[in-house]
Amino acid sequence: DAEITQSPRHKITETGRQVTLACHQTWNHNNMFWYRQDLGHGLRLIHYSYGVQDTNKGEVSDGYSVSRSNTEDLPLTLESAASSQTSVYFCASSPAREGEQFFGPGTRLTVL
Amino acid sequence: GEDVEQSLFLSVREGDSSVINCTYTDSSSTYLYWYKQEPGAGLQLLTYIFSNMDMKQDQRLTVLLNKKDKHLSLRIADTQTGDSAIYFCAETLYNQGGKLIFGQGTELSVKP
Numbered sequence: 001d002a003e004i005t006q007s008p009r010h011k012i013t014e015t016g017r018q019v020t021l022a023c024h025q026t027w028n029h030n031n032m033f034w035y036r037q038d039l040g041h042g043l044r045l046i047h048y049s050y051g052v053q054d055t056n057k058g059e060v061s062d063g064y065s066v067s068r069s070n071t072e073d074l075p076l077t078l079e080s081a082a083s084s085q086t087s088v089y090f091c092a093s094s095p096a097r098e099g100e101q102f103f104g105p106g107t108r109l110t111v112l
Numbered sequence: 113g114e115d116v117e118q119s120l121f122l123s124v125r126e127g128d129s130s131v132i133n134c135t136y137t138d139s140s141s142t143y144l145y146w147y148k149q150e151p152g153a154g155l156q157l158l159t160y161i162f163s164n165m166d167m168k169q170d171q172r173l174t175v176l177l178n179k180k181d182k183h184l185s186l187r188i189a190d191t192q193t194g195d196s197a198i199y200f201c202a203e204t205l206y207n208q209g210g211k212l213i214f215g216q217g218t219e220l221s222v223k224p
Contacts, residue, residue, distance in 0.1 A: 031210060042116075042200060042214035043155070058211065090154055097210035098143055103154035 003027075006091050006104040014112055019078040021107050023091030031094045032074040033101060034058075034066060036087040043090060049074055050097065081111045118201055118215035125223055130188040132218045134201030137182060141203040144177060146186045149198045149217070158186070158199075188220075196222045 004025040013019050023032065030051045035043040045058030047066040055066050063085060065077045078085055088108050092101040115137040124130045136144070141163050147155040161168045161175045161184075168175045174187040188195055201215040 033212075035212075035214075040216055042216045043212070044214070045211055048211065092155075094210060098204050099210070100145075100157045100160070101210075101212060103147075103156070105154045106152075 004091060004093055004102055004104040006089075006107050008107060009105065010108045010110075012110045012112065013081050015081060015083060017081050019081050019109065021076045021078075021089055021091075021109070023074045023076065023104060024072055025091075025093040025102075025104075026072065027093060027095065027102070028071055029093035029095050029102075030071065031097055031101075032068070033092045033094075034064070034074065034076045035090045035092065036060065036085075037090060037106070038087050046076065046089075047074075078109075081109075083111050085109065086111045116201055116203060116213055116215040118199075118218045120216060121219050121221070123221045123223065124191050126191060126193055128191055130186075130191045130195070130220055130222075132186045132188075132199050132201075132220065134184040134186075134215050135182055136184065136201075136203050136213075138203070138205055138213075139179075139182065140206040142206050143204045144175075144184050145200075145202040145204075145212070146173075146175065147200040147202060147214075149200065151197075155200060191220075191222050193222045193224060196220055 007022045033048040034046040049068040091104040094101045145160040146158045172189045198217040202212045
């Protein structure tokens with residue numbers, strides 16, 4: 001079955017370290033999104049991509065970057081992790097720019 | 113501006129109806145969604161409504177949209193303990209490329 005996976009599911013890191021969170025989907029969707037979920041804020045968009053070599057900034061992009069070298073993967077990199085980036089991160093993909101987005105299971109990141 | 117608001121908590125008895133409310137500020141919404149998040153999991157689309165519709169029914173779920181008041185509601189009939197979860201209202205805006213704007217989420221607790 002086609003699916004969307006994230007790894008790792010849990011990560012603890014130290015302030016200042018570079019961290020990369022993986023997102024992989026097997027639906028061949030062009031559109032992929034990264035969100036962070038924090039209490040009281042719902043989900044907020046970090047970065048998104050409409051296809052290979054396309055990346056766009058979302059609402060809370062500072063301190064994060066993404067790259068899209070193929071259709072299946074959109075890794076999210078924290079260049080220098082900060083405690084404010086402790087959160088749960090969700091990746092999503094969709095076949096169309098509007099309509100249902102399919103979410104991965106999430107990665108819980110703790111920055112100490 | 114873009115803003116989606118929900119109440120944070122709702123508690124109901126098993127068998128009763130649940131009504132979860134959402135308000136939004138941007139009148140250029142194209143689609144409005146209800147997502148469900150169970151503990152430790154990603155978000156799952158429950159239902160959605162086009163902005164030119166007033167109501168949509170899908171088994172136990174009824175979505176009502178009042179465009180004049182920018183108010184969206186989700187009614188769950190015959191609520192079961194398995195419906196306990198966090199419910200997110202979200203919207204996409206015209207010409208914003210499918211980006212989802214989420215409310216903070218409503219935690220539904222169903223008591224036996």
